[in-house]
Amino acid sequence: MFSMNEFGNNLYSGKTSFPFVAKRRLWFIIAIVLIVGSALVPLIRPVQFSIEFTGGSQFVVASPATGADGKPDQSLATDAVRSVVPEATAKVVIVNNRDVRVQTDQMSALQTQQVTEALSQAYDVKVEDITNSFIGPAWGENVTRQSLWGLAIFLALTFLILAIYFRTWKMSAAAILGLLDVLVITVGVYALAGFEISPAAVIGFLTILAYSLYDTTVVFDKVRENTTEDANQTTRTFGESVNLAVNQTLVRSINTSVVAALPVGAILFIGAFWLGAETLTDISLSIFVGIIVATYSTLFVAAPLYSLFRENEPAIVAHDAKVHEARQRSVAAKA
Amino acid sequence: MASSTPTRHAWRVLLGLLLVTAALFGINALGVYGFKESSWTPELALDLQGGTQIVLSAQTADGSDPTQEQLDQAAAIIRQRVDASGTAEADITTEGGRNIVVQIPGVADQETRDRIQASAQLEFRAVLVATDPATEFVGEDGKTTAFPTPNETMNAVPTPKPTDGSDPSQITEKQFAALQSFDCTAERPSTTPPADEPLVACDPTGSVKYLLGPMELDGTVIDDATAGRDQKSGAWTVNLELDSKGTEVFGDISQRLNANRIAGLSPRDQFAFVLDGVVISAPVMQAAILNGKPSISGNFTQESSQTLADQLRYGALPLSFNVESSDTISATLGSQQLQIGLIAGLIGLGLVAIYSLISYRALGWVIIASIGVMGVLTYIIICILAWRMGFRLSLAGVAGLIVSIGFTADSFIVYFERIRDELRDGKSITGAVEDGWGRAKRTIYISKSINILAAVVLYILADATVKGFAFTLGLTTLIDVFIFVIFTHPVMQLLARTRFFGGGHRLSGLDPESLGAVYRGRAQFREAQVGSAGRAARNKGARNEAEKRQTIAERKRAEALAAKGSSDAGKDSDS
Numbered sequence: 001m002f003s004m005n006e007f008g009n010n011l012y013s014g015k016t017s018f019p020f021v022a023k024r025r026l027w028f029i030i031a032i033v034l035i036v037g038s039a040l041v042p043l044i045r046p047v048q049f050s051i052e053f054t055g056g057s058q059f060v061v062a063s064p065a066t067g068a069d070g071k072p073d074q075s076l077a078t079d080a081v082r083s084v085v086p087e088a089t090a091k092v093v094i095v096n097n098r099d100v101r102v103q104t105d106q107m108s109a110l111q112t113q114q115v116t117e118a119l120s121q122a123y124d125v126k127v128e129d130i131t132n133s134f135i136g137p138a139w140g141e142n143v144t145r146q147s148l149w150g151l152a153i154f155l156a157l158t159f160l161i162l163a164i165y166f167r168t169w170k171m172s173a174a175a176i177l178g179l180l181d182v183l184v185i186t187v188g189v190y191a192l193a194g195f196e197i198s199p200a201a202v203i204g205f206l207t208i209l210a211y212s213l214y215d216t217t218v219v220f221d222k223v224r225e226n227t228t229e230d231a232n233q234t235t236r237t238f239g240e241s242v243n244l245a246v247n248q249t250l251v252r253s254i255n256t257s258v259v260a261a262l263p264v265g266a267i268l269f270i271g272a273f274w275l276g277a278e279t280l281t282d283i284s285l286s287i288f289v290g291i292i293v294a295t296y297s298t299l300f301v302a303a304p305l306y307s308l309f310r311e312n313e314p315a316i317v318a319h320d321a322k323v324h325e326a327r328q329r330s331v332a333a334k335a
Numbered sequence: 336m337a338s339s340t341p342t343r344h345a346w347r348v349l350l351g352l353l354l355v356t357a358a359l360f361g362i363n364a365l366g367v368y369g370f371k372e373s374s375w376t377p378e379l380a381l382d383l384q385g386g387t388q389i390v391l392s393a394q395t396a397d398g399s400d401p402t403q404e405q406l407d408q409a410a411a412i413i414r415q416r417v418d419a420s421g422t423a424e425a426d427i428t429t430e431g432g433r434n435i436v437v438q439i440p441g442v443a444d445q446e447t448r449d450r451i452q453a454s455a456q457l458e459f460r461a462v463l464v465a466t467d468p469a470t471e472f473v474g475e476d477g478k479t480t481a482f483p484t485p486n487e488t489m490n491a492v493p494t495p496k497p498t499d500g501s502d503p504s505q506i507t508e509k510q511f512a513a514l515q516s517f518d519c520t521a522e523r524p525s526t527t528p529p530a531d532e533p534l535v536a537c538d539p540t541g542s543v544k545y546l547l548g549p550m551e552l553d554g555t556v557i558d559d560a561t562a563g564r565d566q567k568s569g570a571w572t573v574n575l576e577l578d579s580k581g582t583e584v585f586g587d588i589s590q591r592l593n594a595n596r597i598a599g600l601s602p603r604d605q606f607a608f609v610l611d612g613v614v615i616s617a618p619v620m621q622a623a624i625l626n627g628k629p630s631i632s633g634n635f636t637q638e639s640s641q642t643l644a645d646q647l648r649y650g651a652l653p654l655s656f657n658v659e660s661s662d663t664i665s666a667t668l669g670s671q672q673l674q675i676g677l678i679a680g681l682i683g684l685g686l687v688a689i690y691s692l693i694s695y696r697a698l699g700w701v702i703i704a705s706i707g708v709m710g711v712l713t714y715i716i717i718c719i720l721a722w723r724m725g726f727r728l729s730l731a732g733v734a735g736l737i738v739s740i741g742f743t744a745d746s747f748i749v750y751f752e753r754i755r756d757e758l759r760d761g762k763s764i765t766g767a768v769e770d771g772w773g774r775a776k777r778t779i780y781i782s783k784s785i786n787i788l789a790a791v792v793l794y795i796l797a798d799a800t801v802k803g804f805a806f807t808l809g810l811t812t813l814i815d816v817f818i819f820v821i822f823t824h825p826v827m828q829l830l831a832r833t834r835f836f837g838g839g840h841r842l843s844g845l846d847p848e849s850l851g852a853v854y855r856g857r858a859q860f861r862e863a864q865v866g867s868a869g870r871a872a873r874n875k876g877a878r879n880e881a882e883k884r885q886t887i888a889e890r891k892r893a894e895a896l897a898a899k900g901s902s903d904a905g906k907d908s909d910s
Contacts, residue, residue: 008752008755009759012756012759013759052660060668062665062667062668062671109445109448109449109658110445113445127442128442128665128666128667129665129667129668130665131662131663131664131665131668132661132662132663133660133661133662133663134658134660134661134662135659135660135661136392136657136658136659136660142433146796147796147801149796150792150793150796153792153796154788154789154792154793157788157792158785158788158789161784161785161788162785165781199801200731200734202801203731203734203801203804206789206793206801206804206805207735207738207804207808209789210785210786210789210790210808211742213785213789214742214745214782214783214785214786217778217781217782217785218745218749218778218782221777221778221781221782222778225774248756249752251752252748252749252752255690255694255748255752256741256744256745256748256749258690259687259690259691259741259744259745259748260738260741260742260744260745261741262683262686262687262690262741263679263680263682263683263684263686263687263737263738263740263741264683264737264738264741265683265686266679266680266682266683266686266737267676267679267680267683267734267737269679270675270678270679270682271675271679279382279672279730279731279734280672280675280676280679280730280733280734283731283734283804284734287738291741
């Protein structure tokens, strides 16, 4: 039977070892394919921005009466909107198999009130059960601008802190490149799933930033430990030290991503398939995907990148040469 | 029990945690029973309890960004308006240097919306009549009768035509009826009165009601308004500075009103500043003021003069408000979302617990207990923050809390994996707990600081929705580190000394044997090789020379088993 303990033991001792560093060319090619793929997603399926970004009015009728097919009649909503603003185009969808969501162009306050009343009559629900929102087009713009500023400042500060803590800017650079990889792929998957980019999704992406860097930092701390301790030995090359560190923290990486993904998965499952809660579903999908991609990226992108960045430093080249020499000697001695 | 120093230390730390928790509950109890302001349940944000949120952006006349001071003042103006409409518990905050967020429980009617959105209107009007606020009189029959309300039959056309703003011919029969029947305690109409017609208004306390002439100047002519002391009398005054147009028009008005004063035509020597339909000041004109620098004196305190100066200055600001977004969330939907969040949280918690138990056996209970302590602390802190800082838990905040379950569990995973690594190196369990702690805490501190940094940056820069999330994420990360130091580690120190964990029972999650440790038995000293030779042995493994190492390990394990077999014979039965 497969035992996690035994697996952990073998990873720790080096008996089992995944070539995160040695096969890095392959991992980088895969990463580039994923990134390019994610960047191409919008060509196949244009990214949908939620009403918060485009501006407009939105109405949600909670649990109206259902028709013969077990779903509310969408045409009632279109008619209700037309009865107030004849030329309006209304985008009507059933959300969570239960509620009717109507999105229109921006409406005046009076029109909003009238549409709410018309909808309450059409679906025979109380006015209080209809949620209405109106969002000016400037809102999304502001949020996006603020988020980008937040991103830039956060990255700059993180770069500094990690560079000071690890005493090399190359670790910061590898961690942040790994992070960008996570963001691009997550947005790509998110878009591919056909979800709208909403403020809640933006919150999700921002959380992934935090999570991804956190995850990378934990693994890099072990890398730092191994590479410093191995610096005076002739048993492992720099790349091998990095690789061993990543392998030694692999059980932790797996456990962490499972444990972090479980509660988020619970929200996602309940949100998307059971009761329906847009905000929660949007946040959890981006975080769920992000956690998995972040774990992958730390192992297959950030760590190999770090090794690549440092391998050409004279001290490390000298150390690696010594290691190879010692090995040849031991082979020669055996022979 | 408390024999060795680490044990005593651990008990002391745990006692500290108990005291901190008790203190937090005590603080909230004080808030609930002492101040009657706090509650034992967290306050919910609008999206969870239902209500209306309107985000307004303040627009200046020249399109520049308003200063924080202007924005605060604008928020204060809006707060007055919302209060005037009788809406309870409105929450008005400024946000992001440009926006004002108004949150009102329940559905906001159109009138409230209009009132909130209207731009601040400061008007200068001459006083025609000043009277007490009564709306009824005792008639000849001895009964209390309400003053007649204006109706169509009353004369509404002034004869002769008024010549200036103070001309009493403006007081028509209809106007007078409007004045007499006006109720200062009633809601003010949201519509702005026409500038070229007389206006009925009250002072802020509702103790005087006025009939005012048409608007003669608006607030934009005020360049500045400051509170200061009169050089001679030392009394607090409010000093105005008018622009050139204001100086000219005000000069004419002051001459007219001053003449009225000399002629004894009170109250037509008074001049009213009207802000949003309320007379904030109606001083008597004491002289003709031709230099554009009138000052208002009266029974001012420093505070009241400052308030009036602010009202004049900011009421004069040509700030208007655009509705940036408006959300009405039905209470049903809000409570539904909360319910979903809580169910998802519980399921998530259950899954994490199950996984922890499978992965770490009995140690999983340490994770579960830590998350439990975390839950209690987070809950009480959120209650206290709701009381002291007005923190409200939003849906995004709930998501933050659920996500934090996983993030919290990770600190323990890092710690336990470290302990296991130390065990694999052949250390004793107590030793592994201490050394693993030493290494794990470094990792936890740096990685959690990155998380806190992210939360702080998000909190400072983000809008209200993201703020709630960033706040809970930052808060839980801090609590997480706190619990890690003050709960998990001491508990591990104590557990390491129990027979079950310290003896490395098969189900303890710390069984050195299944962790592949080079076990040497408790009585034996580790050979002085772990630093170099032991590591070297492992290193060979890394070079695919595992065979050789394997035999060493096997030999050691066989030895260990032999030693253990004799010393720990009765172990399984009592653990």
